[in-house]
Amino acid sequence: MSTLTLQNVSYKYEGSERLVIRDVSLSFEPGNVYTIIGKSGAGKSTLLNLLAGLDVATTGHIVYDGVSLAEINRNHYRARKAGIIFQGFNLLTNATALDNILLSMHISGVKGINKKTRALELLEKVGISPEKANRKILKLSGGEQQRIGMARALAHNPELIVADEPTGNLDEDTANRVLEVFASLAHEEGKCVIIVTHSKEVIAIADEIWSVDEGVFRPVPVNEG
């Protein structure tokens, strides 16, 4: 298991002068749940995109397994190492839930297991029945889509899981079920789980909390939640 480290990372969007992430240095260790909180527009999703290898820091380094993400093949990193749960789901809407997950497994080169069985197990884990698994994404609710996005992120058994508001569309019971999955991934399977959230329930399972304001990150004592 590897550590993900940010070294003086700053970021600004192309064509803009404003720093959305300002000189952030912190470390994410395996076996922990991290939550990132902050106002809308504070820079949370931007940071997750950087951690997920979807974008590169303007200055500074994001180092995984001893190598800067700017220097590695980020396709490979996204396909094998990181699992990303998007704020906007980003599923293939014309395909079924099951096909979305199977495709992700294929892209990641998952081998040696029955892919369909594992996909259905994952969906079951986040509360999606086999009947719904065979429905097209378009015909599923927002909360269902969100959980399918989560199952997809876990499909290739990544070491690092980044999630953007993963309980945003869920009722309390479903949210708790999903949170149990996140907690067990970190605490039992030793994954590194990073969640952006506004929800108190999510903050409650965190081992470490960071608050972000105008791109500046500050630690928050856990008991204050």
Next chain:
Amino acid sequence: MKKYFYVIENALLNLSKNKGRNFLQGAMIFAVITTTVIALSIHNTSVTLISEYKAHFGSEVSISPERMPSNLPGITAEQALAFSQSEYLRDFEVSEPDDSSEAVDAVFYLKSPELLEAFAAEVRGKGLPDGYKVDIDRDAYARMVTPLEGLQDISFTFLLIVLALGAAIMVLLSVIAVRERKYEIGVLRAMGMKKRKLAMGLGVEIIAITCVCYLFGMIAGWLLSQPISDALLTGQQSAELMNAVAAQPLTSVKISVSPLTALEIFGVAILLASIAGIISVRQVTKYEPIKILMERN
């Protein structure tokens, strides 16, 4: 190879998922291929016929006074026989002499039309006096070959227009298709799919559509080429009749789609598909996945 299997599988699955768009793209390819089949088969057939007619009418030589009416006597059987002893000829025909004169009608068949000059020189060397011409039947030649040459020109121009339009349509459709699928591409890239595999998937889709449309286009083109050729020939002839004297006109050219034509058209189809494929791939590599996903959300 095995790791590319899912790319192909997914591409074929996509074909069934996006029926509307694929149908439109397929219909365009179908139209382009059908018209190409028609143009190309008419073109090829007229080329073949022209060379046959040229060989036929261009090698049928007769000897007659240069200016008509004329009081020069026709050539004699004796002369005709002497002239026929030539290595440029494959055959000759000499009629019986008239009662009133010794003149005969003689037709000499050249081994090939290019030998006309050489044969004429040889005949003059053997004593054919000035005032006679050694030539093919220009009128018959024009009557038979000119309409075909017109047809050949028309079909060639038509072919070029079809190909240019076809290429333009394919490029446009690919650009639109990839634009429509930008989000899908963004999602796949975000999941870590390599550009190469994405490009391959798009290529497989385009090639599959093209192959199906090729089959249907060939059949439709094959059925349509004959009636279209007949119609075109009729048009050509009425213009030709203005200056041609009455003679057996050319009424029909048997259009055939040879294996070579079929292969040429397959080449055209694949070329068009490749153009579309290359355009799609260029578009795909242009986008950063994060940009696509942000635009959408």
